[in-house]
Each structure stands twice: as C-alpha cells, then as structure tokens.
Amino acid sequence: MSIAALQETRILTGRSLRHILRSPDTIITTAVTPIAMMLLFVFVFGGALQSTGSEPYVNYLLPGILLITIASGVAYTSYRLFLDLSDGLIPRLQTMPISRSSILWGHVLTSLAANAASLLIVVAVAFLCGFRSHASFLAWLAVAGILAVTTLSLTWIAVVAGLSAKSVDGASAFSYPLIFLPFISSAFVPTQSMPGPVAWFAQNQPVTAIVDSIRSLLDGQSAGGSIWIALAWLVGLMGVAWVLSLVIYRKKIGA
Amino acid sequence: MNAVEVHSLHKSFNDLDVLRGVDLSIPSGSIYALLGSNGAGKTTLVKILSTVLKPDSGKAMVNGFNVSAEPAQVRASLSVTGQFAATDAVLTGRENLELIARLRKLPHAGKIADGLLERFNLTDAAARKVSTYSGGMRRRLDIAMSLVGDPLLVILDEPTTGLDPQARIQTWQSIKDLAAAGTTVLLTTQYLDEAEQLADRIAILHEGTIIQEGTLAELRTLMPAPRVEQVVRQATLEDIFLSLVSPSANVEEGAQS
Ligand SMILES: Nc1ncnc2c1ncn2[C@@H]1O[C@H](COP(=O)(O)OP(=O)(O)OP(=O)(O)O)[C@@H](O)[C@H]1O
Ligand SMILES: [Mg+2]
Secondary structure: OOHHHHHHHHHHHHHHHHHHHHOOHHHHHHHHHHHHHHHHHHHHHHHHHOOOOOOOHHHHHHHHHHHHHHHHHOHHHHHHHHHHHHOOHHHHHHOOOOOOOHHHHHHHHHHHHHHHHHHHHHHHHHHHOOOOOOOOHHHHHHHHHHHHHHHHHHHHHHHHHHHHOOOHHHHHHOHHHHHHHHHHOOOOOOHHHOOHHHHHHHHHOHHHHHHHHHHHHHOOOOOOOHHHHHHHHHHHHHHHHHHHHHHHHHHHOOO | OEEEEEEEEEEEEOOEEEEEEEEEEEEOOOEEEEEOOOOOOHHHHHHHHOOOOOOOEEEEEEOOEEOOOOHHHHHHHEEEEOOOOOOOOOOEHHHHHHHHHHHOOOOOHHHHHHHHHHHOOOHHHOOOEHHHOOHHHHHHHHHHHHHOOOOOEEEEEOOOOOOOHHHHHHHHHHHHHHHHOOOEEEEEEOOHHHHHHHOOEEEEEEOOEEEEEEOHHHHHOOOOOOOOOOOOOOOOHHHHHHHHHOOOHHHHHHHHO
C-alpha cells in the first residue's frame, strides 16, 4: 500500500468510526445477546452442565461466548457496507482519485475497534458472573491476538456478504450460521458427550480449536497444538474471504 | 483544447447495444448538455468518461488523458455528481464536504466546506445530519461535494431531476457560476428548457449515436421557419408558482452570484 492509500484508509476509517460513535447502541446490541446467553447458561443450565471439575462453568463458557459476540458484531459491517453501496457513496468514491480498496479497509478496521469494545463489555460482565483467570499478561495478549485475528477473518466474510447482498436483510443473514456454529463445538459442552458423527464434526471445525486455545490460555496453561490449528483455519478463511471480496468488489463497481 | 474527446465509442450490456459509435467534442470552459430520453445511454456515457465503466471499443479522452490507459489522471481531473444523490446520511453536511476535501488531500478542508455551504445556501443546515435534509438540499450538497477542489471538468448526471423550481433555478445559477470561473460542465438532462437555459452546445443521444449536435441557434435552424402568430402571452404555471412561493427568489439569486 502506498502512503496515499494509507492516508485514505485512515480518513475513511475515521468516517465509519464516527458512524459507530453516533449509534453506540450497535455496540450494546452486539453485546446483549451473548451476555443473555452467558447468564442463561451459567445461572439456568450451569448446574446441569457442570462437568469440568472445580472451575466455575463461566470459565469454561466464556471463550465460546466471545466468539458469538464477534459473529454477531461483524453483521454490522455487512449492513454498513451494503448501505454505502446503495446510498451511492461507494460509487462516488470510485470516481475520485483514491485507492479503490481503502473504503473496504476502513470498514474492516472499524469492525476491529467496534468488536473490541463489545468484547470488553462481555468480559466485564463475565467477571461479575464469577469468571476468574490464571492467565499471565502475555497469555492475555495472546488471547487478544486470537480474538483480533478471528474478528478480521469474520469481518472479511462479512465484507463478502455485504458486497453480494441484494437487500439489507440479506446483508446480515450470513451471520446466523456463524452464531450457531459454536453450539456444535466444545464451546458449551465437551465434544465427547456428543453422538459420533456430531462429535466428529465438532472436533474438526475451527470453533473448537479457537475455543480450546483461548480456554487454555485463560486458564494459565499453554495452548498446545490447538492454537496453530486455530490460526491456520483463521488465516486460511481470511485469505479466501479477502480475495473473494476484492473480486466481487471489482465486479460490482464495474472496473 | 477540448475537455472531452470521444471517438466511435461502443458499449453493450449482454446483447443490448447501448452506445453504437458515439462521437463528441466538448470545448474547455463551456457548458455542454447531453439530451436523451430514458435509457438512451446518458449515464452509461458518464460512467465511461469517469472510468467507472470500460468501453467495448472506441476512444475517450478527458482533459487530455485516455480513460482506458490513464484512469488515475482522468479521475484526478474531473468530478462527477451521479444521477442519484451520493451523500453520507449519518454525517452532517459540513462533514460530508470535509470528507471529500480530505480525501482529495486539500489543505484547509473546513474552509473549503464553509465556502461551498454558503454558495449552496446550506450554511444553516451545515451542522445537521444529512438524513434530516430534504431531497433538494441533499441534491445541492451532492453537487457541492463534486465542486470540492475545483476540478477542471464537472459532470452532472440529471442535476435537477426531483428539484422544485426554486432549487432548480438556484442549481442553474451555480452551474453558470462554475462555467464563468472556467470550469467545463457536462450535464445530462431530459428537460429541454434546462439545456436551452444553460448550454453553450447541445447534443442529442438517440438509439446509440449522437443524432444532432450544435448551439441552440444551430439546432433551431433545423426547424421549419417560425410563423408569426398573434398570441397573448399568458403567465406560465412556472411563473405563477415562482411568484407565489418565492417573493425573495430574485433577491437570493442576486446574493448568490
Ligand atoms: N449494468 C448494466 N447491465 C445491463 N444493462 C444496463 C446496465 N446499465 C445500463 N443498462 C441498460 O442500458 C441502457 C442505457 O442505460 P443508461 O442508464 O445509460 O440510460 P440513461 O440515458 O441514463 O437513462 P435515464 O434517463 O433513465 O437515466 C438501459 O436500457 C439500461 O437498462
Ligand atoms: Mg441516467
């Protein structure tokens, strides 16, 4: 990227951050559903699900809840991108002497900031629910890193959805399966408790690797091999979604 | 020099031949009107000139740059107001203008915004979100956004469609001011009176080619010689409407120029 493209990305990121600041409810909305799920699972189902020894169940649950937060948060990126296309702002930018993908990067970086805010709220509520961590500062950093990479990959998927959507509702519909995926993973209950084929799917889908590595890190242990499996999935997904969105974008703006 | 040079430009969508050999020259500093009915291909031509669409064949030059070979230079030398308003509804009017100024890397974005807000009678609404603007205000802001940075060529795709007569006249005045300052203006329109009011030259796009081109006087010679008829000239509906709704319309116009 050239210096000019970086500058344009910074300006357009500032613009979409301003959108978020003018509707901070979107950050709250993003956090509300995962928090409600957390309360439900900890205080209603928690007793029955308790099978992981002496740790409070919220410790087991939190990584999956964080993923659900990101999955619902990125839906706003496709929504905003869809509006930019239909309001004509993106067509206008295409006639200006600026780098063509800077508007996409602006939305992606904004998503990173907005999801970080939502995640902080969810973690704060988790502490109120009895979550405790043995993680070192470095382990927390690693967790933040994994969450950032997860946000980036899911956001690029959101960009693909926003660019190819035909309607506002269609733009955010892609996030429902993403929100559902943690339920068939190790996020809520250990995969061993699931019937054969479901357990196989759960053990081999990316959410389990991501959730397991975050859980180990928060528990003060090493993440082991799962962190590399998680990163491989995330970087792979991000690469595919990134290339796909640039292709769709080129086609869409007719260049 | 000509601001726009187009030679045998062709463009089709699937099997729909929209442009079938368009030739066009627009002298620098003039106001040029492109007339055509719905679906004639006006927007398609605008998109090709602004490098958003690629032509199938033929050549198009803008301010001396080839749209296919030098799109970046073309984009730097022109500015487009599309057929449908392209503003950011969440930002205020001033923020929209500042956004464009900063993307064009101009110093003093705030000052540029203030100047344009005043020129387009939007100063009072400058700090309001654009989502609260009326259609006409939004259109005026839209046009103001394309004037940021004083581009050599301004393309306006149906600039006054959907405006009330007052806003239309204000927009016409701004376009005249632009040309007076040396900017080349290419506008598309379906309104014959708009072309008559504004344009130095007029081209008619029909069935994929320019079927007529020239000054208004030249186009008039194509018509049968005028007959003298005894008619009492009634006030037109437009005259009546304007005198009723805007006792100050003339004052405002005077203040603008
Ligand atoms: N991307 C596209 N794909 C397919 N057909 C298209 C596309 N863009 C335009 N067309 C068709 O090309 C023709 C010319 O369209 P264009 O928008 O250039 O007309 P126009 O003169 O601007 O009309 P209007 O006055 O209604 O704005 C129309 O028949 C339109 O349906
Ligand atoms: Mg059109």
